[in-house]
Amino acid sequence: MTLIKNMVGRKIVMSITGLALVSFVCIHLLGNISLFSGPDGINAYAKMLHSLGPFLWVVRLIMAAALGLHMVFGILLTLENRTSRAQKYAVNKHLSATVAGKNMIWTGLLIALYLGYHLLHFTGQMIMPEFSSSRNLDALGRPDVFSMVVHSFQHTVVSVVYVTAMAAVGLHLSHGLQSMVQTLGLNNERTLPVMVKVGAAAALVLFLGYAAIPAGIVSRLVGR
Amino acid sequence: MILDGKSPSGPLAEKWDRRRQELKLVNPANKRRYKILVVGTGLAGASAAATLGELGYTVEAFCFQDSPRRGHSIAAQGGINAAKNYPNDGDSIYRLFYDTVKGGDFRAREANVYRLAMLSNNIIDQCVAQGVPFARDYAGYLDNRSFGGAQVSRTFYARGQTGQQLLLGAYGALSRQIHAGTVRLYPRTEMLDLVVINGHAKGITIRDLTTGAIRSHTGDAVCLCTGGYGNVFYLSTNAMGSNVTATYRAYKKGAFFANPCFTQIHPTCIPVTGDHQSKLTLMSESLRNDGRVWVPKKKADERKPHEISEDERDYFLERKYPSFGNLAPRDIASRAAKEVCDEGRGVGPGGRGVYLDFADAIQRLGKDKISERYGNLFEMYEKITAENAYDRPMRIYPAPHYTMGGLWVDYNLQSNIPGLYVLGEANFSDHGANRLGASALMQGLADGYFIISYTIADYLARTGPGSASADHAEFLRSIGEVDAASKKLLSINGRRTVNDFHRELGRIMWEHVGMARRRESLELALKRIPELRAEFWSNVRVPGSGADLNQELEKAGRVADFLEFGELMALDALLREESCGGHFRVEHQMPDGEAKRDDDNFCYVAAWEFRGVGKKPELHKEPLTFEHIPLATRSYK
């Protein structure tokens, strides 16, 4: 409790939950790019995940908790910070704050919206149920995730939504990663500028990695 | 009246111990029943308030700034002296004592100075324990440097911000007591009167600078720690708010003002650029270690410095003082600079500046070496003047820097008004006619941390707590007077601004009561100051109201006091028919231009008693005796 009563404590909660979420984002990407090796890659991956059984649910619950905390504190801190600087300057010049940094709440909310859509789409499979992997099995009897993804992303609109959401994730992380390192007190004078760059680069890599999938499908490089 | 400084008897080294033995103590259980008012929160005030609060007294601390961390002690750059003798180079308490008495040109009280030298060591211990980040060597020991021409390295320093670090240490100690509830802080509060009841200091009247409210605070004793009066010159290295008001109003209530003419002028300040100038910035004296001071031989020479050939330059310090050259003491270097400018050979805007040239040093040692030694000073100079001192000589000019004079106090730091104590630069006691470099910080902290707690207890134990009542007629009268003065200032509605008067007063003081004083000029000042004062009270314009924050009104009150105080200073300078330390009378000099002291007639402290505005104050003398250091003439030839 004391942790969340202290403003540094709250930021540390943000960092640790952020770290959990970004770890998930990384692992998720590693899983997703198995799509590039065709149906065998991703469908095997999906089967493996399902075989984890209760463990999968443990991970899901942890992620849900991390997400919940991250969102609650993110919104709370944003509201608090706004009241701390209620009156605006007539002229306001930022010297080092970035677009990404200033819009964390908006990219965050966008990601939350997208996440709802994404879960309904690929996890709950209530959007475009005709491609549902739980209903359509591949030749080896595994859920056909590959076809579900490829068919979904062949709709340009869907791809655009996904790429846009990934841009939001990228922006969010381009500030969030370095911010996390700083809040956890892992920086010194030398590492700080490096971390700012590394954070941004890592965010870019994640964005490109994720965006590559719909891009590959729309451009017909994948799924033919 | 012959004043008694109440120095303890006995051998020099035992005096302070002996006095502490004689002083009464206050019962610990009773301490909180005594209320002490501490005015000012620079080094002296913050350390005093913290120490007294820690002992259990009820303390109220006042400062006109928004935070106690902003007292002008913060601007001291160089360092703080202590007789630690860490470098093993021959220093001792006695040597620091000797240097201070001699540096003060034999116008300080021996016993006080010895105590100061003794306590200097405790100060360093105390500050280190507080976490003051003094410079250290690679082995982790404290580092020392030699400062202001001292022959031993006894100066402790924290980069170029020693005053800041010491003040933040004292501010930390004070903050701790505020948190503990023993000290109550009143920032943005200015003391405007001292309340004296039956001859004892029993409170002060203040103005809350935010709301404009005027009210009194009662106390069992009052400590004034309100700094010096250098701003009587308008332009000085003091902060804009530094003023004489607290000490001057105590003077008007009967406290004696001692040696007001002892002021120190610092030779290496950045020159004035025009009438808009509001203050002067000091640069460390260490610059003179490598810079050569010169002016053109020709009058009003408008050429650029590099166009003036070597034989057309006058290296006047090297010429006049061949053995000390550019390192001649502060007062001598300052006076020499003013003389050449008065001859019309000054450089820069208005001809009020001399060159401090590093070309030779750069050639000899290389630019890197010079930048290593003075890089930050060169940067500061460039920030203010936009000139690069690596390429062209710096311009410097002397500026008022420190005031040795102040309210008269005895050995216990008590003024002639019982219950009124005066600490730090606000008193007169330890520096005589001239202060050594790195000694101001030492004095402020010695007074606040280590002296006042003993001596004030003696007074309190003798008087008993809670003797003052806020409804006493004196308090009501004091509030009435302060209120009337403020209303008067607001009602004049004349044509000139407060700054305008201050500027003119400063010009009079600088020209006639400045570095080199002569009878005619002092008499002229004594004629012109009252005239200016009369005009002030009929022609000043102070807009706004007294019922809220009004910076013009604050300034007006301070300038009104300077307009009276300047007269006292000129009078003191006129009557001291000798030259000593920072006080130089043109009539009294050696054939070579050195100060000529007159120990037969002036080996005393001149303490002035107020007799009414425009009336001649009464002079009281405290004779100075030198039992341990024989009176000697200093020579820097």
Add this chain to the structure above:
Amino acid sequence: MDLTLFVWRQRGQLDKGRLEQYAARNISPDMSFLEMLDTVNEGLIAEGREAIAFDHDCREGICGMCSQVINGIPHGPQEKTTVCQLHMRHFKDGDTIYIEPWRAKAFPVIRDLIVDRSSLDRIIQSGGYASVHTGGVPDANAVLVPKQDVDIAMDAAECIGCGACVAACPNGAAMLFTAAKVTHLAMLPQGRVEAARRVCVMTETMLREGFGSCSNHYECQAVCPKGIKVSFIAKLNREYLKSFMGNPGCSTGE
């Protein structure tokens, strides 16, 4: 040169306040920014109007009293320079200059450009010191301190407490100010003893005083006139974590 000024005027905390336009004429490039305002004020007084109130004292960049946001930047456009050390040669004839007070919930405006920064004092009062009594301390050289540590402590201790970091922070946070004090004392053996409790109570005071939290934008570092580094904020966070692991909840008592 001639300038157009838009200056924030506000009579008191209850007044809403507004920008007012003034002309500054015949300004010399050698003037400091505050001397320029002095000149404007002299003119206002001559016209019988009230002078613009602004905080200032030492005018040599060390007392930390001056506090103005000039064209959107606390202390103005010159790097590592307080307003009092900013000179008019950095402006051009005909320039328009906006002058506003520090803005933060924890810094209510008292009048015009003057704000109440006593919240910073209260952060220090809650624990920004080494709890040492006067007297009874060991010899100054009894405890050795590595030079590297003292140098870092001094870098942090140079903070002048002006509050520009708060004014620049989009969250009105006082993290750089607090981090500087926490670091200064945590680097020295004399301050180390209380480090855990100090960081805890000082950060709690920040929250109580209405300061925001740190979003790592580093605006504070960009405007700090003394070049205090945000790496000290990382140090504060580290100290906080250490403190939390050791004893959650600042419960060390007085």
